[in-house]
Amino acid sequence: MRIRGLEWKDFPAMVDTYFALYDEVQTDPEVGISLFPQKPSFADEIEWFASLFRSVHEGAAVAVIAEEEGRAVGHCAVRPNSGPESRHVGVLGLLVDQKWRAKGIGRALMIEALAQSRGKFEMVELSVFATNAHARRLYESLGFRRWGTLPNGLRRNGRYIDHEWMVLQLSPPAQGAGPSNR
Ligand SMILES: CC(C)(COP(=O)(O)OP(=O)(O)OC[C@H]1O[C@@H](n2cnc3c(N)ncnc32)[C@H](O)[C@@H]1OP(=O)(O)O)[C@@H](O)C(=O)NCCC(=O)NCCS
Numbered sequence: 674m675r676i677r678g679l680e681w682k683d684f685p686a687m688v689d690t691y692f693a694l695y696d697e698v699q700t701d702p703e704v705g706i707s708l709f710p711q712k713p714s715f716a717d718e719i720e721w722f723a724s725l726f727r728s729v730h731e732g733a734a735v736a737v738i739a740e741e742e743g744r745a746v747g748h749c750a751v752r753p754n755s756g757p758e759s760r761h762v763g764v765l766g767l768l769v770d771q772k773w774r775a776k777g778i779g780r781a782l783m784i785e786a787l788a789q790s791r792g793k794f795e796m797v798e799l800s801v802f803a804t805n806a807h808a809r810r811l812y813e814s815l816g817f818r819r820w821g822t823l824p825n826g827l828r829r830n831g832r833y834i835d836h837e838w839m840v841l842q843l844s845p846p847a848q849g850a851g852p853s854n855r
Pocket residue numbers: 704705706767768769770773774775776777778779780781799800801802805807808810811814
């Protein structure tokens with residue numbers, strides 16, 4: 674397995690991996706990524722990828738790829754929180770192709786993405802399905818702590834799932850900031 678930066682050529686494999694979740698959820702209702710009611714279009718994905726690629730190119734975001742057999746089989750991206758005064762917070766997303774899971778790829782992707790996030794973000798946040806035990810354990814083992822749970826925050830096919838938020842502090846808040854200094 675090779676961990677490397679995002680390249681233009683990764684687009685088709687990344688879309689395949691993402692679109693496959695819409696089939697996977699039919700057999701595994703626990704799939705731990707929030708999905709749209711309808712699979713997005715290929716054009717939507719082009720926009721998503723171009724925006725991520727641009728953000729990485731500009732140095733605003735981090736995107737790391739796991740390559741196997743010459744093809745992207747997983748990725749981890751950390752993008753600035755979209756809030757105008759929350760740009761110091763990175764938002765992490767992680768996805769590994771079903772065929773390649775439980776082989777250490779997710780962990781390797783996160784370790785590299787978090788290393789690259791240091792100096793770029795003060796903290797990294799993520800959200801996770803409360804039912805996604807593997808992902809939660811992975812995040813905890815890398816130092817993330819849960820800061821909140823929205824009970825029934827997700828609804829999939831009429832079934833409610835608790836939505837959890839976790840955070841990893843990468844650097845101390847700047848002097849003078851934060852409620853503890855008021
Ligand atoms: C969650 C996900 C990214 C983890 O990636 P992965 O490559 O499967 O994870 P790893 O192989 O690095 O395993 C991470 C930890 O979880 C455990 N784990 C993962 N899958 C497991 C499984 N099927 N059975 C038992 N343990 C498992 C591993 O033991 C490992 O712990 P360790 O390093 O202490 O041994 C991947 O399963 C995935 O893409 N799932 C679908 C999308 C998703 O849920 N994304 C997360 C959104 S918050």
